Structures are given as C-alpha cells and as structure tokens.
Amino acid sequence: MHTVDAHGASIPAIGLGTWTLKGREAQAMTETAIETGYRHIDTARMYANEESVGAGIAAAGLARDELFVTTKVWHSDLRAADLRRSLDASLSDLGLDQVDLFLIHWPNADIPLSETIEAMNTARAEGLTRHIGVSNFPSALLKQAVGLSEAPLVANQVENHPYLDQRKVHAACREYGIAMVSYCPLFRGGPIFSERPVADAARRTGKTPGQVVLRWHVQQEGVVAIPRTTKPERLKENIDLFDFELTGDEMEAISALRGRGKRVCDFDFSPEWDS
Ligand SMILES: NC(=O)c1ccc[n+]([C@@H]2O[C@H](COP(=O)([O-])OP(=O)(O)OC[C@H]3O[C@@H](n4cnc5c(N)ncnc54)[C@H](OP(=O)(O)O)[C@@H]3O)[C@@H](O)[C@H]2O)c1
Numbered sequence: 001m002h003t004v005d006a007h008g009a010s011i012p013a014i015g016l017g018t019w020t021l022k023g024r025e026a027q028a029m030t031e032t033a034i035e036t037g038y039r040h041i042d043t044a045r046m047y048a049n050e051e052s053v054g055a056g057i058a059a060a061g062l063a064r065d066e067l068f069v070t071t072k073v074w075h076s077d078l079r080a081a082d083l084r085r086s087l088d089a090s091l092s093d094l095g096l097d098q099v100d101l102f103l104i105h106w107p108n109a110d111i112p113l114s115e116t117i118e119a120m121n122t123a124r125a126e127g128l129t130r131h132i133g134v135s136n137f138p139s140a141l142l143k144q145a146v147g148l149s150e151a152p153l154v155a156n157q158v159e160n161h162p163y164l165d166q167r168k169v170h171a172a173c174r175e176y177g178i179a180m181v182s183y184c185p186l187f188r189g190g191p192i193f194s195e196r197p198v199a200d201a202a203r204r205t206g207k208t209p210g211q212v213v214l215r216w217h218v219q220q221e222g223v224v225a226i227p228r229t230t231k232p233e234r235l236k237e238n239i240d241l242f243d244f245e246l247t248g249d250e251m252e253a254i255s256a257l258r259g260r261g262k263r264v265c266d267f268d269f270s271p272e273w274d275s
Contacts, residue, residue, distance in 0.1 A: 001039055002014075002218065002242055004179045004222055004223065004224050006152075006154040006155065006177055006178055006179040006222070007131075007152035007153075007154050007177055007178075008131075008152075008154075009100070009101065009130070009131045009154040009155070009179070010068075011040065011068060011101070011154070011155065011179050011181070011224050012038070012039040012040035012068055012224070013218045013223075013224050013225070014038070014040065014214070014218065014224070014225055014226070014227070014238065014239045014241065015038065015040030015041060015042045015068070015070070015181075015224065015225070015226040016029065016030065016033040016038050016040070016041050016042065016226065016227075016228070016235070017042050017183065017226040017227055017228030018030065018041065018042060018043045018047060018049055018053055018228065019044070019047050019228060020047075020228070021047075021049055021052075021053075021228065021230065022048070022049050022052065023049075023052055024052070025052075025230060026049040026052035026053055026056065027052040027053070027055045027056040027059070028056065028232075029056070029229070029230065029232070029235070030052070030053050030055075030056025030057060030060070031056040031057075031059045031060045032232050032235060033056075033235050034056070034057070034060035034062055034067065035060060036235045036236050036239065037236075037239055038235070038239060039066060039067055039068055040067075040068040040069075040070070040224075040226070041053060041057065041067065041068070041069050041070070042070045042157075042181075042183075042226045043069075043070065043071050043072075043094075044071055044072035044074070044103075044105055045071065045072060045073055045074055045077070045086050045089065045090050045105075046072070046074045046105060050071065050090055050093035050094045051093040051094075053094065054093055054094035054095040054096065055095075057069070057094070057095070057096075058095055064096075067100075068100045068101070069094065069096065069099050069100050069101075070099065070100065070101040070102075070103060070155075070157075071087075071090045071094065071099050071101075071102060071103070072102070072103040072104070072105035072135060072157075073086040073087060073090075073102070073103070073104060073105060074086065074105050074106075075104075075105055075106040075107065075108040075269060076108070078104065078108050078111040078115070078116040078119075079111055079115065079116075079119075080115055080116070080118065080119035080122075083116060083119045083120070083123070084119060084122075084123065087099075087102060087123055087128055087129070088128075091128060097127075097128075098127055098128055098129060098130060099128070099129045099130070100129070100130045100131060101129065101130070101131045101132070101133055101154065101155060102120065102123060102124070102128070102129035102131070102132050102133075103132075103133045103134055103135045103155065103157055104116060104120065104133075104134045104135060104137075104145075105135050105136070106135065106136045106269060106270070106271075107134070107136065107137055107141055107271050108269070109271070113141075113144060113145060113148060114148050117145060117148040117149045118148075120132040120149070121149060121150050121151050124151050125151075131151075131154040131155075132149070132151060132153060132154070133153045133154050133155035133156060133157070133178070133179075134153060134155075134156050134157075135155075135156065135157035135158065135181075135183075136157070136158060136159075136265075136270070136271065137156050137158070137169075137271070138168075138169060138271055138272065138273055138274045139168045139169050139171070139172035139274050141271055142156055142169070142172050142173070142176070142178070143172065143176075146176050146178075152177070152178075153176070153178055154178060154179060155178060155179045155180075155181050155224075156169065156172075156173050156178055156179075156180055156181070157181035157183055157226075158180060158181070158182070158183065159182075159183055159184050159263060159264060159265050160180065160182035160183070160184070160185065160217070160223075160225075161182065161184055161185055161186065161187040161192065161213070162187070162192060162195070162198070162213065162216060162254050162255065162257040162258065163187055163192065163257055163258065163260040163261065163262040164258060164261065164262065164263060164275075165258040165259075165261060165275045166180070166258075166274075166275075167258075167275075168274035168275065169274055170220070170222075170223070173222060174221060174222055178222070179222050179223070179224050180222055180223050180224070181223075181224045181225070181226060182217050182223060182224065182225045182226070183226055183265075184264045184265060185213065185214060185217050185225040185226065185227050186210060186213055186214070186227055187213075187262070187264065188264055189210075192209075192213060192257075193209035193210065193213070194209070195254075195257055196253075197250065197253035197254045197256070197257065198212050198213060198254060200250075200253075201246055201250045201253075201254070204250075205244045205246075207244060208237060210227075210234070210237060210238065211237060211238070211240065211241055212246065212250075212254070213254070214227060214238060214241050215241045215244065215245075215246055216246060216251060216254045216255075218241060218242075219245065219246055219251060220251075261275070
C-alpha cells in the first residue's frame with residue numbers, strides 16, 4: 001500500500017472520490033473499490049451519500065483499521081455547535097464511531113476560523129476523528145489554520161490537475177508537513193487525456209492517459225489523489241499506478257500544461273486563490 005505520511009496519519013495515495021455517487025451506485029462502487037484494493041474513501045456531508053458509502057464499507061467487511069475514511073463539514077456549518085451536529089450525523093450515517101480524517105470543506109470568512117479550528121480539535125480529542133484537516137484553503141489561509149490548531153493539520157484537499165498551477169499551495173503543504181490531496185485529479189476526464197505530453201507518456205509506458213495523469217499526481221512529494229468513477233472496470237485502472245514511473249522530462253512536460261490555468265470548482269463563496 002502506497003501512503004503519504006503526515007503527522008502520524010498514513011494516507012493511502014489513491015482514494016475513491018464519491019461526489020455525485022448516490023444510493024445503490026455509491027454503495028456498490030464503495031464495496032467494489034474496497035474489494036479492488038482501495039483503502040481510502042472520500043465523502044462529505046454535502047454529498048448526501050454517507051449512508052450508502054457506509055453501507056458499502058460494511059458490505060466489504062474489511063477490518064476497520066485497514067480503511068482510511070474521510071468526511072467533511074460544509075461551510076455553512078462551521079460554528080462549533082453546527083460542526084459537531086454535522087460530524088455526529090456523518091458518523092451516524094456512515095455507521096462508524098470514528099472517521100480517519102475530518103475536513104473543513106470550504107473556508108467561510110463570516111465565521112471565525114479560531115472557533116472552527118477549536119471545534120475540530122475538540123472532535124479529535126473526543127475520538128470522533130483520528131485526524132483533522134482542511135479543504136480549499138489557499139496558502140495564506142492554510143498558514144492561519146496551522147497557527148490556530150493545537151493538533152497538527154494533516155491534509156489540505158484542493159483542486160489539482162495538470163491544468164492548474166498549485167505550486168504555492170503545494171509548497172505551503174510541504175512546509176507544514178501536510179499532505180496535499182488532489183481533487184478533480186483527472187479534470188473530470190476528456191481534453192486532458194489528448195494533451196501531447198499525456199498521450200506521449202501513455203504510448204511510451206503502455207498505460208492509459210488516465211493512469212499517466214494519476215501517476216503524475218502520486219509521483220510528487222506528499223500528494224494523494226482521489227479520482228471518482230462510476231465504472232467498476234476503471235477502479236482497477238485508477239489504482240494500478242505503482243509498477244511504472246514517469247521520467248523527469250515527462251513530469252515536467254505534463255506540469256507545463258499549468259499555463260492553461262483552468263479550474264473546475266469555483267463558486268461565489270470561494271476564497272481568494274493563490275493563482
Ligand atoms: N473538497 C472539495 O471541494 C471537492 C471538490 C470536488 C471534488 N472533490 C472530491 O474529489 C473527487 C474527484 O473529483 P471529481 O469527481 O470532481 O473529478 P475527477 O475524479 O477528476 O473526474 C471524474 C470523471 O473522470 C472520469 N474518469 C475516471 N477515471 C477515468 C479514467 N481512468 N479514464 C477516463 N475517464 C475517467 C469519470 O467518468 P466515469 O464515471 O465514466 O468513469 C468522471 O466523469 C470527488 O468525487 C470528491 O470526492 C472534492
């Protein structure tokens with residue numbers, strides 16, 4: 001199992017993203033992913049699928065300590081009491097006593113970060129989550145969060161793929177010993193797969209373009225990726241990344257696509273991004 005280690009958390013380098021998976025599909029994909037070898041599942045209160053994801057986890061029947069489960073609290077629930085209610089509901093729906101990682105899904109400038117971070121620490125101290133972290137935190141906000149937290153933050157989950165320049169956030173994560181978890185790692189599929197450096201590396205290695213892009217993520221220091229698929233046959237493809245390497249030139253050529261600067265997830269409540 002390839003992991004990224006951060007302040008005592010051992011995070012499997014590939015996780016199953018579950019946004020948009022619902023009901024029976026979310027349950028079946030979670031169960032099949034675990035059977036395929038996934039040991040990391042990413043959900044969130046906002047995805048409204050925790051009950052199904054939890055049913056998939058239960059059906060797979062793996063020992064609890066072999067699975068790394070992440071959930072998140074939505075940005076409207078960052079007051080201490082709301083955060084606690086949200087986490088309690090997540091645990092109840094997932095059918096778990098504890099998650100491995102609990103994240104602030106998005107920052108909220110209208111709620112003091114100190115209150116939210118304190119509530120995260122309380123949840124950790126009470127054993128409701130093993131580790132805490134953030135998501136969608138640009139580097140300046142990450143620095144604030146790190147300064148406010150008693151327990152170490154172990155992850156910052158951010159949009160990351162070859163079309164986006166995330167060098168500043170990645171550098172900040174490394175500075176604080178935090179894992180950078182790439183969401184939308186495949187840019188939702190499509191155009192990225194026919195980019196020349198991706199297609200060339202796929203040809204040379206005999207891997208698929210999707211595998212090349214995912215390998216580009218996990219070959220970088222401290223980076224985890226959480227691709228989503230609705231197709232059981234792609235589960236294996238997306239985790240089968242550890243029997244080949246991209247050359248330094250291939251890594252650089254793929255990284256050079258960052259000039260396109262495209263974001264998938266940008267909303268009116270987004271913070272001010274690094275780039
Ligand atoms: N923290 C946040 O704010 C945040 C925001 C967005 C996402 N996330 C998390 O990140 C996860 C992943 O992001 P995402 O779902 O937006 O995008 P993604 O993983 O980049 O892309 C998913 C899309 O790529 C396709 N795909 C998957 N594997 C493929 C392969 N090997 N070859 C070709 N196409 C492939 C899937 O289609 P098929 O279904 O047809 O395979 C799906 O349409 C989410 O599910 C969620 O858990 C977090």
